[in-house]
Amino acid sequence: MAKILIVDDAMFMRKALRNMLERNGFEVVDEAENGAMGVEKYKKCRPDLVTMDITMPEMTGIDALKAIKAYDPQAKVIMVSAMGQESFVKEAVLSGAKSFIVKPFKEEFIIKAFNKILAT
Amino acid sequence: MVELFVFETTKLLEQLEQLILSTEKYSCFSPTAVNDIFRIMHTVKGSASMMFYENISLIAHSMEDLFFFIRENNPQNIDCSSLYDLIFEGADFIKLEIQKIKNNDSPDGDPTTILSGIKELLGDLKGQNDAENFYAQKSNEDRQNDIAQSKEIDAKKNNHYQAVIFFEKGCEMEHMRAYAVIHSLNDIAQEMCYTPEDTDSDSSAEIIGRDGFKILFKTELSHEDIYDFLMQTPFLKSLELAALDQVEEISHPKILQNPAPVVTHQQSIISVQVDKLDKLMDLVGELVISEAMVTQHPELKNIRLHHFQKAARQLGKITSEIQDMVMSIRMVPIAATFHKMHRILRDMCKKLDKEVELKIIGQETEVDKNIIEHISDPLIHLVRNAIDHGIETPAERQAKGKPPKATVTLEAKNAGSDVVITVKDDGKGLNKEKILQRALANGLVNKSLNEMSDQEIYHLIFRPGFSTKENVTEFSGRGVGMDVVIKNIESVGGSVAIASKNEQGSTITLKLPLTLAIIEGINIKVANSRFTIPTTSIKESFRPTENDLLQDPDGNEMIMVRGQCYPILRLHQLYKIKTEATNITEGIMIMVENDSHGCCIFADELLGEQQVVVKALPAYIKRIKKIKGLAGCTLLGDGSVSLILDIGGLVKTNQLMVGGKSV
Numbered sequence: 118m119a120k121i122l123i124v125d126d127a128m129f130m131r132k133a134l135r136n137m138l139e140r141n142g143f144e145v146v147d148e149a150e151n152g153a154m155g156v157e158k159y160k161k162c163r164p165d166l167v168t169m170d171i172t173m174p175e176m177t178g179i180d181a182l183k184a185i186k187a188y189d190p191q192a193k194v195i196m197v198s199a200m201g202q203e204s205f206v207k208e209a210v211l212s213g214a215k216s217f218i219v220k221p222f223k224e225e226f227i228i229k230a231f232n233k234i235l236a237t
Numbered sequence: 238m239v240e241l242f243v244f245e246t247t248k249l250l251e252q253l254e255q256l257i258l259s260t261e262k263y264s265c266f267s268p269t270a271v272n273d274i275f276r277i278m279h280t281v282k283g284s285a286s287m288m289f290y291e292n293i294s295l296i297a298h299s300m301e302d303l304f305f306f307i308r309e310n311n312p313q314n315i316d317c318s319s320l321y322d323l324i325f326e327g328a329d330f331i332k333l334e335i336q337k338i339k340n341n342d343s344p345d346g347d348p349t350t351i352l353s354g355i356k357e358l359l360g361d362l363k364g365q366n367d368a369e370n371f372y373a374q375k376s377n378e379d380r381q382n383d384i385a386q387s388k389e390i391d392a393k394k395n396n397h398y399q400a401v402i403f404f405e406k407g408c409e410m411e412h413m414r415a416y417a418v419i420h421s422l423n424d425i426a427q428e429m430c431y432t433p434e435d436t437d438s439d440s441s442a443e444i445i446g447r448d449g450f451k452i453l454f455k456t457e458l459s460h461e462d463i464y465d466f467l468m469q470t471p472f473l474k475s476l477e478l479a480a481l482d483q484v485e486e487i488s489h490p491k492i493l494q495n496p497a498p499v500v501t502h503q504q505s506i507i508s509v510q511v512d513k514l515d516k517l518m519d520l521v522g523e524l525v526i527s528e529a530m531v532t533q534h535p536e537l538k539n540i541r542l543h544h545f546q547k548a549a550r551q552l553g554k555i556t557s558e559i560q561d562m563v564m565s566i567r568m569v570p571i572a573a574t575f576h577k578m579h580r581i582l583r584d585m586c587k588k589l590d591k592e593v594e595l596k597i598i599g600q601e602t603e604v605d606k607n608i609i610e611h612i613s614d615p616l617i618h619l620v621r622n623a624i625d626h627g628i629e630t631p632a633e634r635q636a637k638g639k640p641p642k643a644t645v646t647l648e649a650k651n652a653g654s655d656v657v658i659t660v661k662d663d664g665k666g667l668n669k670e671k672i673l674q675r676a677l678a679n680g681l682v683n684k685s686l687n688e689m690s691d692q693e694i695y696h697l698i699f700r701p702g703f704s705t706k707e708n709v710t711e712f713s714g715r716g717v718g719m720d721v722v723i724k725n726i727e728s729v730g731g732s733v734a735i736a737s738k739n740e741q742g743s744t745i746t747l748k749l750p751l752t753l754a755i756i757e758g759i760n761i762k763v764a765n766s767r768f769t770i771p772t773t774s775i776k777e778s779f780r781p782t783e784n785d786l787l788q789d790p791d792g793n794e795m796i797m798v799r800g801q802c803y804p805i806l807r808l809h810q811l812y813k814i815k816t817e818a819t820n821i822t823e824g825i826m827i828m829v830e831n832d833s834h835g836c837c838i839f840a841d842e843l844l845g846e847q848q849v850v851v852k853a854l855p856a857y858i859k860r861i862k863k864i865k866g867l868a869g870c871t872l873l874g875d876g877s878v879s880l881i882l883d884i885g886g887l888v889k890t891n892q893l894m895v896g897g898k899s900v
Contacts, residue, residue, distance in 0.1 A: 127280040129246075206410065215471065216470075216471035229405075
């Protein structure tokens with residue numbers, strides 16, 4: 118079962134993602150509510166995949182992505198973005214994000230995309 | 238999920254308000270504040286759109302845009318006051334919608350005015366900063382980078398391919414996905430060119446969504462490898478890949494990754510539904526009762542049970558620890574309630590042209606969650622009243638030699654098993670004559686000024702239908718409110734006291750119990766009925782003698798205690814209980830006090846003191862008849878029901894009966 122770490126400052130989003138992923142047979146190993154915690158938890162639980170919100174307090178998703186990538190260049194990080202964040206998405210892609218999903222998510226896409234990324 | 242959404246969004250909005258209020262003092266936004274506001278609106282937008290609350294998401298989105306612009310461009314000369322108003326309007330709108338969601342109504346507010354307001358302001362700002370220019374320049378730079386990258390030509394022999402990528406319908410931001418593809422291809426391909434060329438604009442997202450994203454490139458990889466590579470693109474629906482000319486093939490080994498073993502890590506904070514906490518509280522209450530039922534079981538009487546007693550004491554210790562723990566879980570700092578007042582203060586000062594500063598002391602004081610909910614509205618009323626009625630305009634204040642900026646102080650502190658909250662202002666104070674005049678005019682009282690104590694006069698303002706303000710304002714003056722204050726406070730077992738000095742201001746003190754559920758009480762007996770009186774309201778108990786008895790002119794029984802005269806309240810008369818102890822010397826007197834009004838309750842005998850769990854009277858009793866003087870009921874150790882007396886109510890009704898006749 119693929120292990121996933123959710124990094125998002127919104128409890129609501131974490132819960133929504135967790136529900137969606139668990140419904141589809143993924144294991145959510147942990148959640149983090151800001152970038153710094155996300156990096157720390159990544160090191161601790163070494164998930165197969167990270168979903169990373171972009172706008173967060175303490176450390177933004179982009180910075181967290183860079184930190185995770187520096188620690189583990191093979192890390193698979195999917196950014197969670199919203200419409201209108203193109204410039205951030207671009208930066209994330211340049212910094213090594215595997216892909217990004219756009220809020221509000223559509224379950225079937227997300228699951229398909231996650232499976233695809235996990236398969237590579 | 239709806240609950241979580243409501244909970245979190247409300248929290249965020251509170252944060253937003255505090256943030257704005259704290260920055261408004263300096264009438265400008267710090268970069269961190271702008272960033273925080275942006276982030277809050279961003280989160281709200283995301284959650285709302287997931288829940289399909291379109292209006293909330295629209296508002297949040299436009300506010301997010303606004304602050305994004307401010308953050309990125311840092312425009313000068315922002316019209317701060319209108320910006321603040323706009324944010325508040327937006328936040329209020331969202332709050333209102335949330336309220337509707339809470340009440341299971343559909344959130345159907347119309348956001349168009351606020352949206353256009355934000356748009357206008359954003360337009361103005363953009364005009365100032367020549368934002369279009371900025372964006373154009375930025376995307377130009379990016380494009381040049383791309384071109385530079387794509388012009389890096391490798392000398393090796395390469396295959397040329399044309400790929401057309403179609404993304405999943407509705408995956409959003411197709412242009413950025415295309416950008417990601419280009420970025421990943423950069424490592425393995427050269428001489429890329431693609432249509433649409435501009436991956437930055439929204440219009441190309443549409444084109445890519447409709448016609449697909451076309452890329453021409455040169456690579457060392459084989460058709461198969463490049464096909465596999467491109468097929469890995471997330472959200473890819475279909476791929477057309479055609480080789481333009483065939484050259485030799487080089488295979489590319491795939492790297493397999495083994496994920497490291499996973500260590501689960503626990504979160505240190507969880508959020509729990511209040512319902513569950515209430516249930517837990519109930520259960521602990523039951524536990525306390527059951528414990529008393531076991532340890533005080535009548536069948537154990539007169540048996541020596543040394544080991545049982547030891548075990549029972551241990552049980553008692555653990556029960557009380559659980560009880561303390563559950564209580565502490567339910568305790569919340571009063572800070573959030575206090576900080577709400579900043580907003581009220583701001584709005585009122587703006588409307589009424591007054592200058593008031595809010596001072597908050599002891600905001601870390603913790604109170605039971607249920608109680609906090611009951612005092613929020615009363616506090617708002619008190620603060621509004623203080624500002625509207627108490628505090629003068631800056632000109633008036635200067636004429637009186639006071640500093641033009643008035644102060645309203647909110648203070649909370651612990652005092653034994655109570656929490657004391659004071660609302661203090663340095664305004665003109667309560668006008669006793671005016672209050673009395675108004676009370677006389679409204680027929681609330683028929684005494685003259687020197688017949689009443691200051692406290693009595695001040696308390697008139699809590700009577701329903703009382704208002705001294707001639708002009709009804711938007712905020713107060715309709716005479717509803719102050720009576721609601723006292724009703725709310727009393728409903729949680731608290732009391733209100735007022736002190737006032739002419740021209741120096743007034744202080745309203747709310748005394749609240751730390752928690753509602755479990756109280757110390759003294760059990761008394763009247764025939765076969767049991768009653769519980771909260772220990773806090775008991776002054777003393779004594780055996781009366783005939784000599785102390787008096788009768789007032791109307792035949793009401795009174796008793797003289799140390800030169801003071803108190804009315805007697807016979808419980809057996811009040812609740813029509815047949816008992817043998819009707820003679821005043823056969824029973825016991827319990828002197829109780831509420832708001833400095835005393836009264837002696839006559840009962841058959843005292844049973845003892847114990848902690849009791851307060852339960853509401855069952856609904857079927859409440860429906861049939863409202864019984865005076867009862868605060869609730871509880872179960873005693875022997876399993877019998879005891880009624881908890883509402884001393885405040887009893888003293889008051891007794892006073893009205895006696896006082897009304899004697900005048």
